Amino acid sequence: MTQDELKVMVAEEALKYIPKDGILGVGSGSTVVKFIEAIDRFKIKVDAAVSSSNKTTKMLQDIGIRVLDPNDVEPYGVYIDGADEVNPAFDMIKGGGACLTREKILASMAEKFICIVDKSKLVPTLGKFPLPVEVIPMGREQVARSLRALGGNPILRQGCITDNGCEILDVHDFMIEDPLAMEAKINAIPGVVTVGLFAKRGADMVLYATEEGVSVKVRP
Numbered sequence: 001m002t003q004d005e006l007k008v009m010v011a012e013e014a015l016k017y018i019p020k021d022g023i024l025g026v027g028s029g030s031t032v033v034k035f036i037e038a039i040d041r042f043k044i045k046v047d048a049a050v051s052s053s054n055k056t057t058k059m060l061q062d063i064g065i066r067v068l069d070p071n072d073v074e075p076y077g078v079y080i081d082g083a084d085e086v087n088p089a090f091d092m093i094k095g096g097g098a099c100l101t102r103e104k105i106l107a108s109m110a111e112k113f114i115c116i117v118d119k120s121k122l123v124p125t126l127g128k129f130p131l132p133v134e135v136i137p138m139g140r141e142q143v144a145r146s147l148r149a150l151g152g153n154p155i156l157r158q159g160c161i162t163d164n165g166c167e168i169l170d171v172h173d174f175m176i177e178d179p180l181a182m183e184a185k186i187n188a189i190p191g192v193v194t195v196g197l198f199a200k201r202g203a204d205m206v207l208y209a210t211e212e213g214v215s216v217k218v219r220p
């Protein structure tokens with residue numbers, strides 16, 4: 001099976017977790033694209049959504065789903081999103097699609113974060129995937145120095161301006177043994193908007209697709 005087919009499989013499984021009423025939080029990335037396509041294909045009713053990117057917002061609106069401003073909603077039930085890497089404790093690296101800050105805001109508002117991935121995203125230790133860090137453009141070089149001091153090798157993502165008007169440094173060569181501590185350290189660097197480490201608020205449930213089907217893991 002191709003990776004794309006696995007993504008479709010897990011996206012369709014995630015339909016079961018859409019709340020009957022209330023708001024659904026929707027992330028970003030190619031797996032989420034397949035999730036939104038599946039909502040449309042199976043004509044699943046979604047009352048309203050909050051969205052983590054302009055692209056997701058457009059896709060949701062195009063299939064007739066009302067997208068609300070997170071400032072106008074109270075904490076809600078379920079947030080569904082993909083990830084670039086997930087470790088056995090359900091900490092994640094996210095931000096391959098440059099939407100990490102909005103994703104983290106919506107995840108922090110949700111009672112339950114359901115992560116949908118194919119098997120290639122499951123790793124014993126986070127860090128092979130370069131860690132995205134969203135930065136204020138005028139502070140980029142100083143943030144890069146601080147990231148080098150932590151042992152990483154930050155590279156500016158060329159041609160990428162986030163939905164928040166910021167830039168992304170992709171940090172190579174980190175092996176992240178303590179995701180919670182690393183998340184706090186990087187978030188404390190002046191000029192950092194958000195690091196794409198989701199440890200303080202990891203996933204509550206991971207749905208992952210293999211050739212044998214979709215497995216469900218609940219946070220240990």
Ligand SMILES: O=C(CO)[C@H](O)[C@H](O)COP(=O)(O)O
Nearest residue numbers: 029030031082095096097099
């Ligand atoms: O964090 C993200 C976007 O910022 C995505 O969830 C992550 O990059 C996974 O994407 P894909 O489903 O395309 O593999």
